[in-house]
Amino acid sequence: MAVYTEVTEADLNGLLADYDLGSLVSMQGIDGGIENTNYFVTLQQGDKTTEYVLTLFEELSQEELPFFVELCQWQADRGVDVPYAIRDRNGIGLKRLNNRPAVLQPRLRGGHVAQQDLTPAHCASAGKVLAQFHNAGRDFYLKRQAHRGVFWWRRESANIKSHLQQEDAELLMDEVSAFDQLREQPGDLPMGVIHGDLFHDNALFEGSDITALLDLYNAATAYFLYDLAIVANDWCTNADGSIDLAREQALLEAYAAVRPFTPDEQQAWPVLARTAAMRFWLSRLIPWLGIAQEMRSDDAPEMKLKDPDELKQILLNRRQFPTSLPA
Incomplete structure (x- = not known):
């Protein structure tokens, strides 16, 4: 905010x-x-x-x-x-x-918790509440394509690749292609309304329990598992981009206790964890490099810049050390 x-x-x-x-x-x-x-x-x-x-x-x-x-x-x-x-x-x-x-x-009750202070208990609360959010929105009567979803990242990755070093351009396009391949044969990947931006600073806490989810203005109709991956990539990673397995396991187990995973979600998790990192890497790269975005109006304010390298490191770690959903 x-x-x-x-x-x-x-x-x-x-x-x-x-x-x-x-x-x-x-x-x-x-x-x-x-x-x-x-x-x-x-x-x-x-x-x-x-x-x-x-x-x-x-x-x-x-x-x-x-x-x-x-x-x-x-x-x-x-x-x-x-x-x-x-x-x-x-x-x-x-x-x-x-x-x-x-x-x-x-104004909802509770306070923020700094990323470095997140524990497995905080992440378990996030898993539970996110699953409740997904279940509650299953039959929501409106649908919306994410304004920074698949069509956006296809277009923007093509626009930005000439501004990147070859290695980064190849990494970006490889991840865009990986999601396209998944999307062509998705299997049983439940969809519905997702939060779309549930970083740790979009939750309020009392102790380790979430009291509110904030900033739903990236919500859209998409894969539930993609939404969970966004959370895991922010709540369960260390400063160097590596995954804190204890925090991630707590997140995933608490989520599954409310909405169990399908076998196809088990298979898709490594790809969607990378897709979620790619999407936020790209959205930070664009303003970082000073590239105009088609979707922003002429009178929109200057965006506050966030270092894209944080998400790049998470993406690289997800590629090298993929994790699994609990059985």
């Missing part, structure tokens, strides 16, 4: 006039993240003060956002703790503020 679009108290009070949530006490911009503008908002109604989060969307359009608004409400209604758009007195959750789509959401 971050602040790209400035919001004044007057701006916010104009938005709050549509709600019956009380009067503004304070607002504070939230640092971190790369895609949206976020503020903590404190409101008072009578003797009660309540915390909220205001999000302004910097990349997603007003037309794209109903999928996410509906998904968050769907998951929340099924007991998965995610932020959801609070509806105003006219029943409208998706608003507009300072020329950006916007939502006002409850």
Whole structure:
């Protein structure tokens, strides 16, 4: 989360006039993240003060956002703790503020845990909650192609390869091809709504238990196992890109206890673990090299850069030392 679009108290009070949530006490911009503008908002109604989060969307359009608004409400209604758009007195959750789509959401309890402090217990909680998220979204009535999914990485890998050293270009194209081969004969790989970006900083904790999943704005219809691989590559890796087997085993076993793996998922895991690393390596490479992206609007803010080498090292490690799903 971050602040790209400035919001004044007057701006916010104009938005709050549509709600019956009380009067503004304070607002504070939230640092971190790369895609949206976020503020903590404190409101008072009578003797009660309540915390909220205001999000302004910097990349997603007003037309794209109903999928996410509906998904968050769907998951929340099924007991998965995610932020959801609070509806105003006219029943409208998706608003507009300072020329950006916007939502006002409850501020969920819990705090962040630094990556170096993640333990097998944290990872087990992630596995359990992610499986619950997948099960809850199996029959979600909307579908969405990931905006940084297979078609995106095919196009962007072709655009970027001439900017890379030959070794990196060959590595990238080899992984794009590996996923295409899997996709041609997927077998029994369950699909549904995935989170798509469940890095450790998109979860809140009390102790080692997850209290909420945040930032669902990369959610899409895709392989559940790919979503789990995204988590494993962030939550279960060491600084040098190697896999912490104890953390990964805890993640995978806890997930399987809620949603057991199919035999075809057992076979596909090494490929999808690499695909997940490739996707985030590519998405970091593009802004790192200063290459324009077709999907970004002209008025989108400058992205905060993250070192792509971290994901490259994870990818190389996944290729050299593939792991297995628990039987």
